[in-house]
Every structure is written in structure tokens, then in C-alpha cells.
Amino acid sequence: MKIVHVISGLRVGGAETALLNLVSESREAGVRHLVISLSSADAMAERLRAAGAEVRLLGMxxxxxxxxxxxxxxxWIVAARPDIVQTWMYHADLLGGGAALLARLALRINGSGHRLALVWGIRRxxxxxxxxGVLLKLLARVCAMTSNWMPDQIICCAEAAFRTHADYGYARARMRVIHNGFDIQKFVPDATARASFLGELGLPARSILIGIVGRANPAKDYDNFLRAAALLHQRVADCHFVMIGREVDDRNEPLARSMGELGLRGACHLLGSRNNLHEIMPAFDILCLSxxxxxxxxxxxxxxxxGVPCVVTDxxxxxxxxxxxxRIVPPCDSVRLAGAxxxxxxxxxxxxxxxxxxARERIVQSxxxxxxxxxxxxxxxxxLRAKGVTL
Known part of the structure; x- marks a missing residue:
């Protein structure tokens, strides 16, 4: 089986990580992958190549x-002659979907008889x-309008994504949910990680490390996290807050200003983007999602x-x-988040x-x-069977 993946970009993020995981897991099954990034963002490119994928950057x-x-x-799609074109996120769904349909037409005209299936991916x-964003909303609207004839299948990463997009007008009959898979070989408990990381941060052994990982984006609601952290720090002084993600660093002036106003400067540790999360995460006492x-x-x-317990928003x-x-709390409620x-x-x-x-057993099993x-x-x-293709 050969799969062409079309994705908006290759920055470090949830969709990009999910793609990397699929490429890595299917390597031994003999599946060939071509990953096409619409932009020139290539932070994940080498990792994908190391996992066995060919990577190209369209440079939009x-x-x-x-x-x-x-x-x-x-x-590129015509030359690759894939069995599957899998697109990831709105930009790629629309542009990659259009290119896949043109590729189908070109392959039919040249008489090759090659057939391919088109699968969209919804990640929000x-x-x-x-x-x-006006453009993003427009893309989602056009995708909804074309969803009943352009893709053969639409994959949602969550039941909630299925419901909201079906209600918005996406073709419900073409949609299904496949949850992300997690790398249980790479992300494992490590009894030595905590002491090592405390030493790196210069913190005493009694410290309680609360980690949060995510880019500086309103969806991640760092304001909610910082307000909850301020409340918690007043009650449990040994708590320290490790913040990791793109633009989550000392150059982020709004974050720095909020930490100062909330009295958290000595308690927050901004590490920016890190490529060794599998080494850092086992050091956390708690992970927070706000x-x-x-x-x-x-x-x-x-x-x-x-093996890290989590406190998350619902x-x-x-x-x-x-x-x-x-522990699960409502979103946008820093008091409840602090309490949990x-x-x-x-x-x-x-x-x-x-x-x-x-928690680990739950991930391993499901x-x-x-x-x-x-x-x-x-x-x-x-x-592919529905199209008469036998693998």
C-alpha cells in the first residue's frame, strides 16, 4: 500500500505527531508513505524521514x-500513483482533495486504470x-459544502469533533472516529527522571512538578492555567510549574507580564519548544491541560x-x-482547576x-x-476494496 499524506505544515503539533506515529507503526507492514507539506515548515521532516517516509515541501x-x-x-500525486491520499486539517483537506481529484482525472485520461481513495482528516x-480566523472559517464552510462528494471518508480524531462538524454540515454518512494512538514504547515511566530534572532546574527534592505542554495559542488557555497556578501556589508553596511549547519562553511578553502580576516568576519555568518530551514527562508529578x-x-x-496522572479540562x-x-474540570474555570x-x-x-x-494501563489497552x-x-x-482494488 502506498499513501500520500498532504498536511498544512510540519511544525511540532498534535496532527504532525499523529502522522509520525502512523508512519512509524506501519513501517514493518511494508507501507510506503510520501508526506507533502503545503508550507515550508519542516520541523518534523527529519523525524518523518527517519521513520521511513519521503518528505516534500510545497512551499506555499x-x-x-x-x-x-x-x-x-x-x-506529485500522479507521479506517486498512491492507493490512498490522506489529508490532514482544513487547508490540506481542500487543496489536497482538489489535487487528488485532478490526479484521478489525469490517471483516467492516460489510461492507467489506477484508482485511489481520498480520506480527509478533521483535527479540531x-x-x-x-x-x-476568517480564512479558516471559510475553508471549513467550503469543506462542509463539498464533503458529500469530494472525500471517500472523513476521519475525526474525537467524538466531539464528529458531532460539531456533522452539525455544521459535513456529510455525516462519510464520517467516522479514529482516536489518536500513543507511542507506548517511547513514552514510558522512568524512576530516575524526576531527580535528574529537579537538578536541571535547581529545585529541592520536596518540589511538586506540575507540567503543561502546548504552544502559545488562545486554545490552550494559558491565562486559565496561570490563574489556577497562582491560587495553588498560595496554598501549596512547593508547587513548581514547568511550561513547554512553541513560543512558551522568556521572550513571550504577555506570559511574562501575567506571571509577574500573579506573583509566579520564581515558580514558573518556561522551557520553550523541546524535542525530548519523552525524557521530561516522566519527571512530572502531575500534567495539567487547561x-x-x-x-x-x-x-x-x-x-x-x-505514568503521570493528569488534571484536565473537559x-x-x-x-x-x-x-x-x-481529575476533570470544566474549561475556563481557574478556581475549579486550582482545586483539582x-x-x-x-x-x-x-x-x-x-x-x-x-493511567498507563489505560493507554496500553485502548x-x-x-x-x-x-x-x-x-x-x-x-x-480500496469498494473501488475494486485488491492489495
Whole structure:
């Protein structure tokens, strides 16, 4: 089986990580992958190549689309002659979907008889509003209008994403949910990580490390997290807050200003973007997700795989992911978030470790990459059989 993936960009993020996981897991099955990034963002490119994928960058820039990019993308798909074109997120769904249809036409005209299936990917829980971005909202509207004839299947990363997009006008009959899979071989508990990381931060052994991982974006609601952290720090002075993500660093003036106003400067540690999360996460005593919107958050699954109990907001399918292994609170409620974090912080280290063990077992049993890839493979096979293609 050969799959061409079309994705908006290759920055470090949830969709990009999910793609990397699928490429890595399917390597031994002999599946060939070509990953095409619409933009020139390539932070994940080398990792994808190391996992066995061919990677190409289309080099689109923000602004008015250049028709030549659609032509080049179509040419790449025709040359690859894939069985599946899998697109990721709105931009790629529309542009990659259009290129896939043109590629089908070109292959039919040249008499090759080659058939391909087109699969869209929805990664957001909420349909974008004008406040999020006029262009993004327009893309989602056009995708909804064409969803009943352009893609053969539409994959949602969460039940919540399925509901909101179906209600928005996406073709419900073509939609299904496949949850993200998590790398249970890479993200594992490490009894030595905590002491090592405390030493790196220069903190005493009694410290309670609360981690949060996510880019500086309104959806992640760092304001909610910082307000909750300020409340918690007044009650449990040993808590320290480790913040990791793109633009989550000392150069982020709004974050720095908020920390200063809330009296958190000595308690917050901004590490920016890090490529070694699998080494850092096992050091956390607690992982926090303060988002106001999510699908199925990658960082929560990875933390659980590392044996770290989580305190999360009830957005997307996050509650379904965490189950009874952590604490779940409403979004945009820093008082409730602080209370849940305090409850978790006041547990003994052994009690948190026991919760973490149950959390890892939940990921291994129900949310592994292997289980995710098998669902994707079964779906691809079903679509190709419907087109008369035998693998």
C-alpha cells in the first residue's frame, strides 16, 4: 500500500505527531508513505524521514493561493500513483482533495486504470469562528459544502469533533472516529527522571512538578492555567510549574507580564519548544491541560503513558481519554482547576504513582499506536476494496 499524506505544515503539533506515529507503526507492514507539506515548515521532516517516509515541501506562503502550487501538488500525486491520499486539517483537506481529484482525472485520461481513495482528516473539536480566523472559517464552510462528494471518508480524531462538524454540515454518512494512538514504547515511566530534572532546574527534592505542554495559542488557555497556578501556589508553596511549547519562553511578553502580576516568576519555568518530551514527562508529578478546546490531546495520552496522572479540562474527548485515572474540570474555570490540582498535589507520591500506573494501563489497552494504525489500515482496505482494488 502506498499513501500520500498532504498536511498544512510540519511544525511540532498534535496532527504532525499523529502522522509520525502512523508512519512509524506501519513501517514493518511494508507501507510506503510520501508526506507533502503545503508550507515550508519542516520541523518534523527529519523525524518523518527517519521513520521511513519521503518528505516534500510545497512551499506555499500565507496570502492569495498560487495556482501553480495546485498544479505541482497534482503532478506529485500522479507521479506517486498512491492507493490512498490522506489529508490532514482544513487547508490540506481542500487543496489536497482538489489535487487528488485532478490526479484521478489525469490517471483516467492516460489510461492507467489506477484508482485511489481520498480520506480527509478533521483535527479540531470546534468549527472555527470568525474570531479564530476568517480564512479558516471559510475553508471549513467550503469543506462542509463539498464533503458529500469530494472525500471517500472523513476521519475525526474525537467524538466531539464528529458531532460539531456533522452539525455544521459535513456529510455525516462519510464520517467516522479514529482516536489518536500513543507511542507506548517511547513514552514510558522512568524512576530516575524526576531527580535528574529537579537538578536541571535547581529545585529541592520536596518540589511538586506540575507540567503543561502546548504552544502559545488562545486554545490552550494559558491565562486559565496561570490563574489556577497562582491560587495553588498560595496554598501549596512547593508547587513548581514547568511550561513547554512553541513560543512558551522568556521572550513571550504577555506570559511574562501575567506571571509577574500573579506573583509566579520564581515558580514558573518556561522551557520553550523541546524535542525530548519523552525524557521530561516522566519527571512530572502531575500534567495539567487547561485548554478551552481540544480533540484528543496528544500530550495527555503521552503523559499517561509515562505514568503521570493528569488534571484536565473537559474538552473534546479528553475526559474519555483520562477516565478515572485523573481529575476533570470544566474549561475556563481557574478556581475549579486550582482545586483539582491542589487535590492531586496533596496526595502522597505513592498515591500519585498508583494513579499513574492505572493511567498507563489505560493507554496500553485502548489507545496505543498499534490499535490506531490497525483501524486506519482496515478503513483504507475497505475503501480500496469498494473501488475494486485488491492489495
Amino acid at each position: 506562503r500565507p496570502g492569495i493561493p498560487n495556482p501553480l502550487h495546485l498544479v505541482r501538488l497534482t503532478q 473539536t470546534e468549527v472555527p469562528t470568525v474570531k479564530v 485548554s478551552r478546546t481540544e480533540g484528543l490531546p496528544t500530550v495527555v495520552g503521552e503523559a499517561m503513558a509515562c 474538552v473534546g474527548d479528553t475526559g474519555q481519554l483520562v477516565g478515572d485515572t485523573g 490540582l491542589q487535590e492531586m498535589a496533596m496526595l502522597s507520591r505513592d498515591q500519585r504513582r498508583d494513579l499513574g500506573k492505572v 489507545f496505543s499506536i498499534a490499535a490506531c494504525w490497525q483501524k486506519y489500515r482496515d478503513m483504507y482496505t475497505m475503501l
